[in-house]
Amino acid sequence: MGLKNTNQQKYLLSKIATGNGHGEDSPYFDGWKAFDSNPFHFNENPHGVIQMGLAENQLCFDLIQKWIMNNPEASICTPEGVNDFRDIAIFQDYHGLREFREAVAKFMAKGRGDRVRFEADRIVMSGGATGAHEMITFCLADPGEAFLVPTPYYPGFDRDLRWRTGVQLLPVVCESSNNFKVTRQALEAAYERARENNITVKGLLITNPSNPLGTVLDKETLRNIVSFINEKNIHLISDEIYAATVFSQPDFISISEIIEEEITCNRDLIHIVYSLSKDLGFPGFRVGIVYSYNDAVVHCSRKMSSFGLVSSQTQHLIASMLSDDVFVDRFIAESAERLGKRHGVFTRGLASVGIDCLNSNAGLFVWMDLRRLLEEQTFEAEMKLWRVIINEVKLNVSPGSSFHCSEPGWFRVCFANMDDNTMDVALTRIHSFVLQNKVRVPSKRQCWERSNNLRLSSSSRRVDDKLMAQCLSSPHSPIPQSPLVRART
Numbered sequence: 001m002g003l004k005n006t007n008q009q010k011y012l013l014s015k016i017a018t019g020n021g022h023g024e025d026s027p028y029f030d031g032w033k034a035f036d037s038n039p040f041h042f043n044e045n046p047h048g049v050i051q052m053g054l055a056e057n058q059l060c061f062d063l064i065q066k067w068i069m070n071n072p073e074a075s076i077c078t079p080e081g082v083n084d085f086r087d088i089a090i091f092q093d094y095h096g097l098r099e100f101r102e103a104v105a106k107f108m109a110k111g112r113g114d115r116v117r118f119e120a121d122r123i124v125m126s127g128g129a130t131g132a133h134e135m136i137t138f139c140l141a142d143p144g145e146a147f148l149v150p151t152p153y154y155p156g157f158d159r160d161l162r163w164r165t166g167v168q169l170l171p172v173v174c175e176s177s178n179n180f181k182v183t184r185q186a187l188e189a190a191y192e193r194a195r196e197n198n199i200t201v202k203g204l205l206i207t208n209p210s211n212p213l214g215t216v217l218d219k220e221t222l223r224n225i226v227s228f229i230n231e232k233n234i235h236l237i238s239d240e241i242y243a244a245t246v247f248s249q250p251d252f253i254s255i256s257e258i259i260e261e262e263i264t265c266n267r268d269l270i271h272i273v274y275s276l277s278k279d280l281g282f283p284g285f286r287v288g289i290v291y292s293y294n295d296a297v298v299h300c301s302r303k304m305s306s307f308g309l310v311s312s313q314t315q316h317l318i319a320s321m322l323s324d325d326v327f328v329d330r331f332i333a334e335s336a337e338r339l340g341k342r343h344g345v346f347t348r349g350l351a352s353v354g355i356d357c358l359n360s361n362a363g364l365f366v367w368m369d370l371r372r373l374l375e376e377q378t379f380e381a382e383m384k385l386w387r388v389i390i391n392e393v394k395l396n397v398s399p400g401s402s403f404h405c406s407e408p409g410w411f412r413v414c415f416a417n418m419d420d421n422t423m424d425v426a427l428t429r430i431h432s433f434v435l436q437n438k439v440r441v442p443s444k445r446q447c448w449e450r451s452n453n454l455r456l457s458s459s460s461r462r463v464d465d466k467l468m469a470q471c472l473s474s475p476h477s478p479i480p481q482s483p484l485v486r487a488r489t
């Protein structure tokens with residue numbers, strides 16, 4: 001076909017269509033492709049790649065399904081709900097259903113411990129947080145202007161904020177030495193670098209709780225951030241899509257709570273991006289939200305939202321579900337508990353073979369420290385290790401470089417998108433890999449102490465027993481089976 005000719009394509013199509021601004025050729029997406037071409041299945045493809053690169057929350061679908069069964073009138077496609085079909089099917093106002101906006105505003109407050117209120121009239125919908133980020137960027141910045149983003153950050157931002165808007169993202173370099181804290185010094189340094197390069201900075205984008213770190217920003221950091229953006233008179237976008245995934249202390253503090261305090265803040269500069277993709281586990285529903293404290297931004301983004309409205313059928317269902325206080329309260333509590341439990345099983349499993357993660361209490365992933373497994377402390381060595389993990393250990397984890405991490409050797413590993421059995425297999429593979437490669441494992445004493453401190457669930461005990469047995473055999477004797485063979489056990 002003629003279109004195969006790249007030059008011809010360049011001539012026929014737009015720069016956006018022929019450029020690679022989407023960022024699809026990064027290792028982050030390559031890992032997904034490796035999984036797609038050989039997906040793990042417990043019985044049908046036990047040698048396949050396990051998807052640990054997808055931040056999905058699949059631990060509470062039973063609760064959602066039960067609610068749907070008990071509330072058939074919430075769907076317009078059931079005998080109980082079909083009477084609403086006509087009204088909902090023809091509805092196409094870009095303000096969205098009033099009850100949908102009210103229910104989402106209430107849910108956002110619940111996800112923040114009801115310490116703060118949200119106005120339904122400030123809720124603007126979009127196609128997931130992905131659409132919300134692009135929409136708010138279109139409202140706040142022109143091509144060539146920039147947003148500062150603390151590293152490491154979610155790779156999708158390079159697509160969502162930059163690709164079609166022509167806006168730039170500039171890293172605020174955060175480091176492991178202080179647990180990747182967003183310091184005033186790092187913010188000033190990034191701002192100064194932009195000025196030296198004659199780039200206009202229009203705002204700062206933070207993710208709280210953080211993807212990929214799984215940590216929450218403390219009050220002091222948030223106050224510093226608010227005073228920084230006020231001093232520079234630039235916008236603050238706070239991506240809070242993991243707000244209700246916090247499973248242990250410290251509590252999540254939303255930017256909305258900080259600006260309610262007595263500190264001086266120009267509220268016109270504050271915008272929250274939210275979605276139901278993570279907290280409820282509905283990425284397929286594409287329910288994204290821009291919540292801006294700036295009236296002009298609310299009006300403009302509402303008009304723009306025509307390009308990515310949430311289907312009225314979805315709005316109708318969500319409105320009904322999120323108005324059920326008893327269900328929502330129970331869901332938030334149960335989801336946090338299950339996430340905390342899964343996080344505990346996974347991090348303890350890693351710790352029993354000497355792998356540490358950044359201390360975290362939120363999100364659907366851990367930030368795994370494999371620096372001591374690198375042949376040398378370079379990003380080339382990180383990629384080499386990543387290829388081994390994908391091709392031989394057959395786990396799709398994401399290398400830190402794809403999150404713009406400033407130090408090689410960190411990997412994001414998702415733990416909530418699979419069942420307990422798959423998690424067991426993943427841990428067993430990691431364990432075999434570590435021991436096979438005779439990398440430094442903890443002493444027998446350390447192993448014992450770590451495991452002794454644990455209260456284990458029955459499924460985690462299965463894995464930990466296996467790990468302990470191997471740990472206690474000898475850290476120097478290579479495991480005689482390949483990770484693939486072990487995966488069948």
Ligand SMILES: Cc1ncc(COP(=O)(O)O)c(C=O)c1O
Nearest residue numbers: 055128129130154211275277283
């Ligand atoms: C921090 C962050 N923002 C935005 C998104 C996109 O979310 P959505 O599925 O709602 O578009 C993700 C998805 O992983 C994310 O981690």
